Amino acid sequence: MNKLAVLGGTPAVAKTERHVEWPVIEDEDRKAVLDALDGGRFVSDADGETPVSSLERQWAERFGFGHCVAVANGTAALSLALSALGVGPGSEVIVPALTFIATGLAPLHNMAVPVFADVDPVTFNLDPADVERRITSRTRAIIPVHLHGAPADMDRINDIARRHGIAVVEDAAQAPGATHHGSPVGGLGDMGAFSLQVTKNIPTCGEGGLLVTNDDTLAESARRARQFGEVMESGKERDYVSHQLGWNQKMNGIQAAFATAQLSRFEEYEQARQTNIGRFLGRLRDLPGLTVPRPLAGTTHVWHILRFRFDPAAAGLHGVTPERFRDALRRVLRAEGVPMSRYQLMPLPDQTVFRERAGFGRGYPWAALDAGEERPPAGSYGSQHSVHSHAQYPVSHEVVRDSLTIQKRHLNPGSGALLDRYADAFEKTWQHLDTVGSFAGVTA
Numbered sequence: 001m002n003k004l005a006v007l008g009g010t011p012a013v014a015k016t017e018r019h020v021e022w023p024v025i026e027d028e029d030r031k032a033v034l035d036a037l038d039g040g041r042f043v044s045d046a047d048g049e050t051p052v053s054s055l056e057r058q059w060a061e062r063f064g065f066g067h068c069v070a071v072a073n074g075t076a077a078l079s080l081a082l083s084a085l086g087v088g089p090g091s092e093v094i095v096p097a098l099t100f101i102a103t104g105l106a107p108l109h110n111m112a113v114p115v116f117a118d119v120d121p122v123t124f125n126l127d128p129a130d131v132e133r134r135i136t137s138r139t140r141a142i143i144p145v146h147l148h149g150a151p152a153d154m155d156r157i158n159d160i161a162r163r164h165g166i167a168v169v170e171d172a173a174q175a176p177g178a179t180h181h182g183s184p185v186g187g188l189g190d191m192g193a194f195s196l197q198v199t200k201n202i203p204t205c206g207e208g209g210l211l212v213t214n215d216d217t218l219a220e221s222a223r224r225a226r227q228f229g230e231v232m233e234s235g236k237e238r239d240y241v242s243h244q245l246g247w248n249q250k251m252n253g254i255q256a257a258f259a260t261a262q263l264s265r266f267e268e269y270e271q272a273r274q275t276n277i278g279r280f281l282g283r284l285r286d287l288p289g290l291t292v293p294r295p296l297a298g299t300t301h302v303w304h305i306l307r308f309r310f311d312p313a314a315a316g317l318h319g320v321t322p323e324r325f326r327d328a329l330r331r332v333l334r335a336e337g338v339p340m341s342r343y344q345l346m347p348l349p350d351q352t353v354f355r356e357r358a359g360f361g362r363g364y365p366w367a368a369l370d371a372g373e374e375r376p377p378a379g380s381y382g383s384q385h386s387v388h389s390h391a392q393y394p395v396s397h398e399v400v401r402d403s404l405t406i407q408k409r410h411l412n413p414g415s416g417a418l419l420d421r422y423a424d425a426f427e428k429t430w431q432h433l434d435t436v437g438s439f440a441g442v443t444a
């Protein structure tokens, strides 16, 4: 049998095969950037079509959103969405305990308190039943995240939100193009946020974000908020009057031009990814003790990140903890050339910023809740919370403990051959589970 690379054997993925890049940069991307430079329409109040307004229009058309507002990054899109919805001091916003930090920071940026809910063990997205348990009279919004490109259970989340009169802001940063009963994510709640950050499925050459909604008033409010609270009207001179709390969160025209060029190739890339990743996961599906990602019924997954869960007992390794099995697999698979890595080292509520309530000083925004008439439910947030984190978010903790991810390279439409080699590496590793077990501390 082929010796494991970690023991000096030949790696399943040769060093020369490993260099698959993301994003893919073609001549049309270079041309788009140069055209934007030469066009000279850099400022936000330039009239008529600009690289930014062109991206907004094409994004809205491609996915069928009523409005698209381009902003500086995905985090700003989330913050401005909450702001447009009137989420402010004294409000609570429910976010998943397993997500990227930005989802939890966006409420804080609006002086609102993030309240974490646990996730589903298969989709890694908000568990609707736990969302419902965390609702209080102060809950103003829910932010379902379509984590890793897999749509959250929007039927149940929208139903809960409707029954309680709460807004829904989708964090679709990892999921452009994913669908839920045939409808693209981002347009399923009141507002949706996308990120064009360079590692995402539709990237720009740096940072960018898009806020989408079908509501005219919310779109208008978000447009003002990104531009100092000003109203910018086509054909009219800028009047420098600020009508509401505003920021400067505008998108750069160069980033917009690059992203528009990438958007024009999205369909082609997405089809190639579905084929490549479908074949890859198909080869891994039957390995014992390995759970491959899969979408919720009625949804499509766009595979931004591939997360694998590992069960040592099901792999025949008894007496091995999930952490040790995970770490041993990471070591063995990396030696074979598969860049297995962790995504999120802890559930979000365990991050220092939330655990220690690091906000605006003097306890804010949490202090704004305590000033209200209702007592917060025990252990819902703050320092109390972290002590009980394992009990409060058992699934998020389990997933962090027993899983690893593959990121970025598989997004390249030409990654099919590389993914075949990754599958070889997994199969080879599974032929040597006794060695993996010995790395994980099995002595017998």
Ligand SMILES: *Cc1c(COP(=O)(O)O)cnc(C)c1O
Pocket: 073, 074, 075, 076, 099, 100, 102, 103, 145, 147, 171, 173, 174, 194, 195, 196, 197, 207, 208, 209
């Ligand atoms: C990337 C990301 C964001 C933030 O986007 P930026 O453009 O990096 O600010 C928010 N939420 C999730 C789930 C993300 O993956």
